[in-house]
Amino acid sequence: MTKKHSVLFYENMLFHPSMPDDIVFVCDSWAGWIDDSARDAVMPSGYSVKKMVIPAGCTGIMPAAWCSRVTSAYSAHSKKWSICVSA
8 A cells, every 4th residue: 555545545435424523533653644744635624533553463353343342444445445343
């Protein structure tokens, strides 16, 4: 993934009109998520984002349900984002 992918995620998912304006963003330690400049460049006014980073090496062993009710993933094969919402 590149920084461009993180910008696409922010614009099309995190800051989608259907999302709340007070967000807790749980992400892994990939450099594209760590760098807040891309997120800040596309964040609409009035939004509040608290970022929580899963430490390096832990993403593969941590079930998604522990992290968030909404889990998203980017597929390099299909070049699409997918969202899984857990109860």
